Amino acid sequence: MASVSPPGQRALDVPPLAVSMGDPAGIGPEIIAKAWAARAPHMLSPFFAVGDPDAVRQVWEGTVVAISDPSEAISAFEQGLPVISAADAGEVVPGAPDIRGAHCALQSLELAAGLARSGSAGAVVTGPVSKKQLYDIGFTYPGQTEFVAERCGVARENAVMMLAGPTLRVVPVTTHIPLRSVASTISIELIVAKARATARGLQRNFGIAAPRLAFAGFNPHAGEGGAIGSEEIDCLVPAIEQLKAEGIDAVGPFAADTMFHPRARALYDVALCLYHDQALIPIKTLHFDEGVNMTLGLPIVRTSPDHGTAFGIAGRNEAEPGAMIAAIRMAATAAATRRTSTVQ
Secondary structure (H helix, E strand, C coil): CCCCCCCCCCCCCCCEEEEEECCCCHHHHHHHHHHHHCCCCCCCCCEEECCCCCHHHHCCCCCCCEEEEEEHHHHHHHCCCCEECCCCCCCCCCCCCHHHHHHHHHHHHHHHHHHHHCCCCCCEEEECCCHHHHCCCCCCCCHHHHHHHCCCCCCHHHHHEEEEEECCCEEEECCCCCHHHHHHHHCCHHHHHHHHHHHHHHHHHCCCCCCCCEEECCHHHHHHHHCCCCHHHHHHHHHHHHHHCCEEEEEEEHHHCCCCHHHHHCHHHHHHCCCCHHHHHHHHHCCCCCCCCEEEECCEEEEEECCCHHEEEECCCCCHHHHHHHHHHHHHHHHHHHHCCCCC
């Protein structure tokens, strides 16, 4: 597979990117600030944070530039980290999330996504949030992916969570559901819908004209022809045949334990897996500090670092910004690619 995040590329003619801070008590403010500090060696396109500026000042001694409109971010970008205030998080204690911080995280996400939808921001990059804290204030979505999809008017089944690193892209067909529910959730229709959005997303965001999709089997050894389960025969094979009939390069299902070594990865552009850990274990094993979560199927570009709030190290200056840097780079590259793409 070609490199997912090629070095030395700065997106041209793309509005500044909006980066929502996530939970202000987590590592989001720190890694955003560290990404700005590393903007030159990583050739990062201009971006601005959305959230509580004081949350950044609490964990970083660099310059914060308050702005009120995305258009101000470009001129402010070399002076300091541009920040649009979305809400007052109150007294932020790193590592100690609270309800007020959860409200700030949600308002930051709402504003950043809205700026991307309006075209004022070139893309939205979402910082890590605490789902528990969000659920405590009435958040009803499985995650930020589904929230952003709804705000964009996209049905959940047509929004795809793709995780990407330098040598691997994976898509979990089902995401945050119990493992015991996966078999009853997957269907030909769901697999086809996710695959279509994946193929279109690789064309629009990465410029891959004919994406190669490889499917992992659900059961060990991809079911052994039905001897160890029938999900491959009942769902995967018919879905793959339908995708082929539509002109999509789809192959499989393959035994999942043979799909992620280097020679296998060279044969496809993305691996579609049936459940969360089947997809996320290989990507996090290979690219833990540089994995990016990208939502495909949206009218906007949305990425996120593929890690959580890390409350345990928040405020200690220990957080690695690599995944946030990769998420900003990938968002900028995808936004630039979309400007010349003929795929809608």
